[in-house]
Amino acid sequence: MPNAFDIGARLLYRDALLLVIDKPAGLPVHPGPRGGETLTDHLDALRFGLPRRPEAAHRLDRDTSGCLALGRHAKALARLGELFSGRSVEKTYWAVVERGPSAEAGTIDLALARRSNDPRSWWMKADPAGDPALTHWRVLGRAEGLTWLELKPVTGRTHQLRVHCAASGWPIRGDAVYGGAPRGSALHLHARGLTIPLYPKRDPVRVEAPPPPHMAEALSACGA
Template identity: 75%
Template sequence: MIVDDILSRLLYRDALVLVIDKPAGLPVHPGPKGGETLTQHLDALRFGLPRRPEAAHRLDRDTSGCLALGRHAKALARLNALFAQGKADKTYWALVEGGPSEESGEIDLALARRSDDPRSWWMKTDPAGDPSLTRWRVMGRDPAAGRTWLALAPVTGRTHQLRVHCAAMGWPILGDTVYGSAPRQGGPGLQLHARTLALPLYPKKPAITVEAPAPGHMREGLRACGLAEG
């Protein structure tokens, strides 16, 4: 079992939304191969409501960090609208192989599916694909290991966008078995973490901003790049 106590992963709670720190290695929804999913643990987060909360957006199985849950149908619809309209601000931390020579920039590369098979989630850069934009900033470097710590802000929300964009730039995310050089077994795990999530959910209030602590499988690499804490 990947999740022993889902309540310990609760980062934020109000009448409409919960934000949890999703662990790496746990898919949000059931897949064709079965196995443990986040959905199986959500009944513990009802807090008196008749139905369990539901995820308002997606994180890959191997991505950790901030995941928003709508507590009921109306809340979920409002959250879905925020994400669909690009109003939810997300920042990810990533450890990449190599890294850019500059300190900040943008990746503007359209993305499309590699295959016409609707079951395939693998993506590729394709000028005829959907417009996709990622902003990035260097947070630290580890010259000895040849790695860089990046803050990635996806302006669009395409499938595998950050992973494909980083790989296309020549600095794939460490531990990526699909778009990088990581082995299928025994690798370090995908070094991608949804660090912050800002949700402008209430018109007359500041955006709800939530931060997820650095996950255990990334801390050593982040510290080598200069992370002091958290």
């Protein structure tokens, strides 16, 4: 991600408590052991007069693009944390997968656990003794050898959608970790939308992010 990255141009929603941005693929949200540029490096540009920068209210993988919610201050972050951990936020993803399911909709109920005891490792595996993980899916379009899916994770396990799709026999296109794609491939997974019931007496906040350029060709082939 170039240093000239303009985070303000990727702002999708703003109010007194919440910001939602369209995170680009390839940019980690938080600093890691290998260093390098992260989203955190750009958040001061989103203070909009507040004394502290906003902070991410949930996780989004480095290689996943799309909707990321930010809390503008400590109380907002606490409220958003409750909503995300309590599964009150509806998260919608778009994925282009290799091959694809024969059915038009379904549910994946498959527990997940870390592949390694190393706390630095984020790789996951299907494991009946792991943490429960549930994903609803439906087909949005098809092409030769590809399927465009809408994915709605009920739980929020690390790499849940990537492992669930791969374990089902239709890995996400470009997934070098779980799908056997060449290293450096562009992951075709996009956080399409968030529905956040942030205010008790108002309608939920609904935000959508446009699909990223690297998914355009595959989505078009599938009928998008």
